[in-house]
Amino acid sequence: MSKKTRKSPQRKAADATAGPNPRQPCPCGSGKRYKACHGAGDDVIVLDPFRDLAAAPDLIAMREFVPSALAPLTLADAGKKLAAGRTAQVATVLPNASAALVRGNGEALIGMQVQTRTGDISTDLGRALRWALTAEPGEQLPVAGAALGDPVRLQDLLVADAPLDVTVHTDFSWWLDPGTEATPEMTATLERANSVIMPTDLVRADGVRSAYWTDTGEKAHIRWLRPEPEDRLLPALARLLAREELDLGEGSRFVGAFRAHGLLVPVWDVDKEMHVKEWSAPAEAFANRLGSALVSLDSSPVTDAERRARDSIIGRQVTLR
Structure with missing residues (x-):
């Protein structure tokens, strides 16, 4: 049986300057080995490109x-x-x-x-x-x-x-660059771009971030990008669904969630006749309920009803349009 040999100081110094170890986790935070992530070149798809950024x-x-x-x-x-x-x-x-x-x-x-x-x-x-x-x-x-x-x-x-x-x-x-006038070409470009904008705004309230209200014409939605890891967020959402507390109040209906670049995004249909400001209080109340549900996961195991609720949420795949 061969014995392990110690690396010489010269070998250690060479390893220190050779870059990331191909077998070690990639520095980007994807969870993959470096050789299967950024060490493989630009063609590797990173599913959570903004990992570790609060933004x-x-x-x-x-x-x-x-x-x-x-x-x-x-x-x-x-x-x-x-x-x-x-x-x-x-x-x-x-x-x-x-x-x-x-x-x-x-x-x-x-x-x-x-x-x-x-x-x-x-x-x-x-x-x-x-x-x-x-x-x-x-x-x-x-x-x-x-x-x-x-x-x-x-x-x-x-x-x-x-x-x-x-x-x-x-x-x-x-x-338009401040202090400059639009050329006829830029004016035409602006008119074309402005004509396809769907009314969109942030739902603003204490404890509420990254919740976006959109009027698509036929319906209005709130899409709320959540920073929590999916393995924490899904059971918390399921706990609320099992308690029939997953809506945003009267005039809203939870329709599902989609994944986008490593985050889970719950989606609600909301009454399009209501102004975005009218969703501030309901969103704040939901944020408090969700926070409590997340905390309770550490002390209260997931029930059978909540597992079924989780499966229901997973089955409601929402497509962006």
């Missing part, structure tokens, strides 16, 4: 279904060094679906609703943000890809525990 729920909403919104980004030290005093914002979509642009005043903007160039949306956005923090005013980046240099993720450039302060807009007038 994750709103970043996902801005990518998937919020039509027009802006939010300032809180840059970490690495981002600040690139920016040299420049500010940055994330946008739902930029003119021509660009990956990034720099306003005349030097402000950097990156777009969420862009064509994905790698399997990791965070890498695409990180590259776009790095470009925007150093590009000249007036420049525009059509797409972000490997041509922009070594991979950099949003997690490398942003403060992890900083949430987004999202401002939802009713149109795309913010596309």
Whole structure:
């Protein structure tokens, strides 16, 4: 039987500079081994690209279904060094679906609703943000890809525990650079973009974040991106369903949930005649019920009725349209 040999100091030093161990968990936090994640190249799909970012729920909403919104980004030290005093914002979509642009005043903007160039949306956005923090005013980046240099993720450039302060807009007038007049071409572009916006707004209340009300024409919905891990959130939702407490009050109906980039998103149909502000109190009450249900999971086991409720929720697959 062969004996294990100790590594020489030279071997240890070489290992320390060789990069992540292919057999160890990937630094991105996906839970996969490095060789099966970022160590395999840009084609690997990362299912939870915004992991460990407090901004994750709103970043996902801005990518998937919020039509027009802006939010300032809180840059970490690495981002600040690139920016040299420049500010940055994330946008739902930029003119021509660009990956990034720099306003005349030097402000950097990156777009969420862009064509994905790698399997990791965070890498695409990180590259776009790095470009925007150093590009000249007036420049525009059509797409972000490997041509922009070594991979950099949003997690490398942003403060992890900083949430987004999202401002939802009713149109795309913010596309215009402040102090400039729209050309006939831009006016036409704005009119086309504005014509397809579905009324959308945040449900604002204490303890309520990332809950978005939308009027699709035939119906109105509230889609609430939850930060909790699915293995915690599902049994808590099931506990409320078993108690018939999963609605948002009168005029609402829980219709199911969908998964988006690592998070579970419960969805309710709501009375479209009610203003979004009228859902603030019901949403706050639900947030309190859900918080209590999450806490109770640590001391009270899941019942048979709650297991059946959980299966019912899993069976209600909601499709984004």
